[in-house]
Amino acid sequence: MHKFLTRRSLITSAALGAGGLLSGCDALSRSSGFQNILASAEDANFLVQRALGDRMELASEYSVADLSPKFRANGTRDPGTPVYAESAAQGFADWQLRLTGLFAKPQSFSMSALLSMPQRTQITRHDCVEGWSAIGQWTGVPLKLLLDLAQLQDKAKFLVFHCADLLGGRPYYESIDLLDAFHPQTIMAHRLNDEAVPIENGAPLRLRVERQLGYKHAKYVTEIEAVSTLDNIGSGKGGYWEDVANYEWYAGI
Amino acid sequence: MTRAAKNKLTRHRLTTRLWHWINALCLLVLVMSGLTIFNAHPRLYWGEYGANDDYAWAAVGSSETLGYVRLGETKIETTGFIGNWRDSNGNIQTWAFPGWATIPSYYSLAEGRRWHFFFAWIFSVGLGFFMIRSLFDRHVQKDLHLTRSDWRPSHIWRDIKNHTRLRFHEADAVNIYNILQKFSYIGVIFIILPLMIFTGLAMSPAMDANWPWLTDIFGGRQSARSIHFLGMFLLILFFIVHMVTLLLAGPFRQTWAMITGGKRKGSGDA
Numbered sequence: 460m461h462k463f464l465t466r467r468s469l470i471t472s473a474a475l476g477a478g479g480l481l482s483g484c485d486a487l488s489r490s491s492g493f494q495n496i497l498a499s500a501e502d503a504n505f506l507v508q509r510a511l512g513d514r515m516e517l518a519s520e521y522s523v524a525d526l527s528p529k530f531r532a533n534g535t536r537d538p539g540t541p542v543y544a545e546s547a548a549q550g551f552a553d554w555q556l557r558l559t560g561l562f563a564k565p566q567s568f569s570m571s572a573l574l575s576m577p578q579r580t581q582i583t584r585h586d587c588v589e590g591w592s593a594i595g596q597w598t599g600v601p602l603k604l605l606l607d608l609a610q611l612q613d614k615a616k617f618l619v620f621h622c623a624d625l626l627g628g629r630p631y632y633e634s635i636d637l638l639d640a641f642h643p644q645t646i647m648a649h650r651l652n653d654e655a656v657p658i659e660n661g662a663p664l665r666l667r668v669e670r671q672l673g674y675k676h677a678k679y680v681t682e683i684e685a686v687s688t689l690d691n692i693g694s695g696k697g698g699y700w701e702d703v704a705n706y707e708w709y710a711g712i
Numbered sequence: 713m714t715r716a717a718k719n720k721l722t723r724h725r726l727t728t729r730l731w732h733w734i735n736a737l738c739l740l741v742l743v744m745s746g747l748t749i750f751n752a753h754p755r756l757y758w759g760e761y762g763a764n765d766d767y768a769w770a771a772v773g774s775s776e777t778l779g780y781v782r783l784g785e786t787k788i789e790t791t792g793f794i795g796n797w798r799d800s801n802g803n804i805q806t807w808a809f810p811g812w813a814t815i816p817s818y819y820s821l822a823e824g825r826r827w828h829f830f831f832a833w834i835f836s837v838g839l840g841f842f843m844i845r846s847l848f849d850r851h852v853q854k855d856l857h858l859t860r861s862d863w864r865p866s867h868i869w870r871d872i873k874n875h876t877r878l879r880f881h882e883a884d885a886v887n888i889y890n891i892l893q894k895f896s897y898i899g900v901i902f903i904i905l906p907l908m909i910f911t912g913l914a915m916s917p918a919m920d921a922n923w924p925w926l927t928d929i930f931g932g933r934q935s936a937r938s939i940h941f942l943g944m945f946l947l948i949l950f951f952i953v954h955m956v957t958l959l960l961a962g963p964f965r966q967t968w969a970m971i972t973g974g975k976r977k978g979s980g981d982a
Contacts, residue, residue: 481817484744488816488823497826500833512922519924521760531763584760584933586917588821590753591763592933670921705822711918712829 498707505709509638517644518669521582527593530585530651532659535631538624538679550655551663554681556605556647560619561685563610570649570663576600579646587673588706597667599648603641605683611637615685619692620666623679626699633677633698634689634708635668644669647680672710674700723974728851731842732970738835739951741827743944744815747808748824754795754808756941760932769938772808779806836909842901855889856898862891900950904943911940 487493537543546553557567580598602618618640622631639645648667649656656662661678668675675698689695694702701708724732754772755762762768771782772795779795781788792798797810811817815827845851861867871891889897913919914927914936930936958966968974 481812481815484741484815484827485817488820488827494823494826497823497830500826500830503833504829508916508918508922511919516921518917518921519927525760527761527763527766529763529765531765584917584920586915586920586933587763588752588825590749590937591755592761593763594761670918672917700822704820705826707822707825712913712916 494705501707501709501712504712508711514638515642516670518583521584521594523582523596525582525594526596526652530593530595530660531587531591532657533587533589533673535624535626535678536659538622540623540625543623543679547658547662554663556664556680557682558605558609559682559684561612561615561687563612564608566609568605573600573647573649573664576604579643580650581644581646581667581669583644583667583669585673585676588710596650596652597646597648598650598653599646599664599667601643602645602647602666602683603643605647606640606685611685614687616687617685617689617697619684619686619689620677620680621682621684622677623681627703629693629699629703631677631679631699632693633666633675634686634692635666635671635675639668639670642668642670670711674698674706675710723969725851726973727842727845729970729973731838734834734838738831738838739947741815741831742835743948744813745824745827745831746944748814748816748819749821749828750941751807751809751814751819751824752821756938757934758931758938759934760927762934770941774806774808776804776806832909832912835905839901839905839909856894856901862894867891896950896953900947904946904950908940908943908947911936911943915940 551570554570555567556573557565559565577600578598579601580596582594582596584592584594586592606618615637617634617636619632619634622633624631635645644667646667647664648661649664651657651660656665661676661680664680665678666676666680684692686692689697689708693699696702696705697708698706700706755764755768756770757766757768768782769784772790773780773782774795777791777796778789779791779793779797781790781794790796793810795808796804796806799805799811805811807819814824816823868891874890875892910926911930913923914930915933920927920933927933927936930939965974
């Protein structure tokens with residue numbers, strides 16, 4: 460930081476004027492070294508926010524009166540692949556959620572199996588990284604139940620959610636750590652506002668991870684992979700937007 | 713002369729000067745990177761939720777030919793400036809704030825957020841240090857505390873009259889803040905700047921789980937976002953007034969004082 464604060468650099472920046480400053484910022488933005496310095500603030504956000512709560516604090520829940528009139532959809536609004544279209548035509552009766560990777564009992568759950576398990580319903584606020592928010596009522600299976608059934612191994616550090624949609628030609632995926640995975644509000648949701656989740660909102664199954672921004676809430680989930688590192692998944696940054704557009708892996712702010 | 717002794721003779725302490733220039737840099741980067749973030753969804757709402765289908769009390773709109781800012785039901789055309797403008801290559805761009813006003817100058821939400829959060833930390837830690845230090849060294853009590861006589865309407869009125877006549881200081885009291893200065897400094901340091909930090913945190917979903925009351929006191933997440941944006945306008949307004957008074961009060965001497973500390977009247981070697 461000291462580089463910024465010397466009197467000379469201040470005077471120099473002032474003399475360069477706004478144009479120089481801007482191109483300077485762009486150059487810094489494009490330099491990976493400086494990007495890493497800026498990104499260190501995200502580590503601080505992560506550490507401080509995780510230290511503040513009792514780690515299982517619930518995100519605010521609302522009443523039916525607070526629901527958004529319309530729950531906005533973003534990103535992929537319809538995966539549109541032949542396989543997905545066929546499944547949608549059957550009301551997703553054939554949809555399978557596979558648990559793979561570092562589980563003692565990797566297994567696959569059908570939609571009917573998921574629907575017969577204990578459910579959790581919560582009315583929560585969805586905060587998009589872009590700035591908008593929507594309040595919706597979600598019903599689904601607590602992720603913890605599935606992890607316990609498949610017996611997560613000790614080596615596992617992250618869960619990777621693989622999705623049925625391609626965005627910009629790349630498969631969408633996201634990942635969370637185990638603290639969020641076992642959080643009571645983290646559910647595999649199949650109902651939105653008391654109806655089956657619409658296609659544009661991620662039918663038939665999407666992740667709700669309420670303490671993070673919208674892009675973490677993977678839609679059209681087909682597989683949950685338990686891994687010890689995110690290095691070998693996608694481009695290694697832990698998610699589609701992280702890989703493609705440098706979004707932060709920790710999306711708590 | 714020792715540093716401490718020298719400090720006593722200067723109008724602005726080293727820590728105050730340092731903090732001042734760090735804040736100036738932070739304000740610039742935070743405003744410009746904040747506009748990058750705003751460009752991702754250039755609409756403002758009140759309450760807990762707000763997305764495209766909901767009523768926005770303020771919005772920047774754009775089409776291929778038109779740019780406008782809508783406040784309530786009032787539409788102001790801003791083609792060429794906001795909403796619809798030409799970039800340096802002459803291409804028409806339709807995102808809300810133009811490249812010269814944002815960091816980075818191209819649209820990247822992720823990079824805008826990185827700049828914003830990094831400088832938010834520097835700014836917040838600096839403000840925290842300043843507040844703690846001010847308590848101990850009595851800077852606030854000595855220089856910013858509003859005395860009973862300050863509150864006398866006649867006193868305030870005289871100061872307003874002095875300002876309109878562009879007379880800012882009694883000649884022998886350059887280092888004593890006048891009442892309007894005190895009001896604006898107290899308002900900025902103790903109200904608007906903390907408000908910016910807390911409305912910023914109130915937008916975070918993880919903070920919402922940790923401190924739900926924080927979002928509640930601002931009337932919801934989207935209200936916090938609106939207040940954050942309005943606070944930015946107040947800070948820009950403060951900056952403009954600050955610059956105008958600086959220009960009128962002697963830009964070189966004042967700026968030099970803010971860099972070197974300046975000298976107090978009657979400090980011997982003045």
